[in-house]
Amino acid sequence: MFRAGILVLVTGPLLPIDSVLPMAGAETERCDAARNRQRLLEAAVSLVDSLGADAVTMDAVAVAAGVGKGTVFRRFGNRAGLMLALLDHTERELQHGFMFGPAPLGPGAEPVDRLVAFGHARLSLVHVQGEVLRAAESSPGSRYSAPAHNVSMTHISSLLRQVPVHGDIAMLAYALVTTLEATLVLHQMRDLGMTIDRLADGWTDLVHRVTRDPDQPNTASVDSAASASATP
Amino acid sequence: MFRAGILVLVTGPLLPIDSVLPMAGAETERCDAARNRQRLLEAAVSLVDSLGADAVTMDAVAVAAGVGKGTVFRRFGNRAGLMLALLDHTERELQHGFMFGPAPLGPGAEPVDRLVAFGHARLSLVHVQGEVLRAAESSPGSRYSAPAHNVSMTHISSLLRQVPVHGDIAMLAYALVTTLEATLVLHQMRDLGMTIDRLADGWTDLVHRVTRDPDQPNTASVDSAASASATP
Incomplete structure (x- = not known):
């Protein structure tokens, strides 16, 4: 079952x-x-x-x-x-966490902060799911039909729309979700010696870059530029 | 051999x-x-x-x-x-293209434009390399040691430094390179019916988002904000 x-x-x-x-x-x-x-x-x-x-x-x-x-x-x-x-159990716990758990993983926080928290939670799961998840990803046919992948895609896409990000949401969600794949994360940690903290920081940075629309300067840059030009 | x-x-x-x-x-x-x-x-x-x-x-x-x-x-x-x-042959042709070929794939164009051209060139190769490349990626152990992966990582990292992007270059290069993986691209095209044009546009958008440092407003946004504030 x-x-x-x-x-x-x-x-x-x-x-x-x-x-x-x-x-x-x-x-x-x-x-x-x-x-x-x-x-x-x-x-x-x-x-x-x-x-x-x-x-x-x-x-x-x-x-x-x-x-x-x-x-x-x-x-x-x-x-x-x-x-x-075990994989099913940890996956359900993560899903419960982002659907009903406390913010910022659960509802109530800003969408960008929820995206950051989701990536961190999934990264920390990799050391539990590790080889099992990697095995599930290793078949080309099943890699993108695994429940963990679909849940991540759905949640990430939903949060990107809430930000809101103006762009091809599915393409951006794929760019984010692939960086959380167990195969990649295990390679980065085991073969390249990257720490979980470095991966978490990388995720945070990536989320901030991806959620900023290139054609629309965000409020922070407009404000800083405006105040810079206002001060001779 | x-x-x-x-x-x-x-x-x-x-x-x-x-x-x-x-x-x-x-x-x-x-x-x-x-x-x-x-x-x-x-x-x-x-x-x-x-x-x-x-x-x-x-x-x-x-x-x-x-x-x-x-x-x-x-x-x-x-x-x-x-x-x-055949995989080796097409891979070498791509490498020759970005090392010695005409701009924007080859030297002489802006790093961001070269990144865009590189992604487009690799995407267009997937329909040639297709199943062969996907087979090479399907073993978790070999996926990130395949020459095609290493060449892409090296080239993308180098261009990110030239932009220059201020961030964890390796992490950002991984975020970019994983979106070009044959397994993912074939899934997007065959299973989801995404067109190669959509994937190419998605790559262009992603490159522009990733190469803009969140903490440093880019020249375009400063200029537009400055001119907006200069015009009452």
Whole structure:
């Protein structure tokens, strides 16, 4: 079921709300089973945080969650199933964060600040989702149909319209979203030694550049130029 | 030999000149053999232009170039070898164009105009390189070590410095170069139905946004603001 959730093709411009709400379909699970799964996934997230994605084995998750190994196998089938469920879990948490969470990631902040916060949140997820997300991106056919990609595109496009940015919103959203791809981020961090702070600063700078319309000087530059010309 | 040329890892910031000059290593080939190969590759490029990449078969290239099928097999081994040689050939032509060709792709134009021309040239190559380039990008490990990626990064970074752009040049170059990736461009054109003109316009707009420093109003906005304030 989680595999289906991960692999489903979302090609429309908007995600159905029930596909991004956390725990969608939970009503079909017994409550204790849902709590059990939640606990296993949170244990897996903690393992990634402290020891990296390679540390997430069926054994380690069972120990960390204080359950028998059989429970983990019954839940996720195998390690691949566990990693996909983990990807789904962190993805839903991010989506919940920008839809309902506190500003600036959630509603209530300026669109540019929300864009900045969204990029930072996604960058910080890469170290959790890491290899799993990279594997999902590695097939040319599925890279741009992955739910994570579609959710990002929809959210970024929506915020660009709210700024508002005057331009080809889809093209600008693609330019932004591609810089958050796990494959690129992992390459920058692991192969090039770039820090997460540098990537976050790069994202902030890029958002500010992209959201300023070239043909329309923004208020700040008009003001500074006007005051400069007013002072001989 | 061509495979090695395609698959070699170029990790440094600058490509050795002899690796980007057209026909490097040609001195090791007999002159007529080199001419022969050139003719076969040009026939293959014509086939892609008129009929698409799928039309490039060993048979079709032999007929188009007016040689025996055996010659094509001796040259390239199989269709995969032919497609890699074709990728190498078009890549070298692009590199020759921006290093030595006429402005605005080549030297002599403003850096921003050269950036625009480079993106347009690479976009127009995608329909030739198409599936071959996408295949080269599909392995997460090799995607950012492919020569085409490194050449683009080096050239874009160099032009950004010449503008000059005040920011994290590498991060901005990544934001630009990822929008030219064959996987993305093919997705936009084939799956989303975006035209090459729309992609080219999107690139032009993105280059202008990225090359304007947010903290420093560009000359145009200062001028227009100053003249606006001078005219009551």
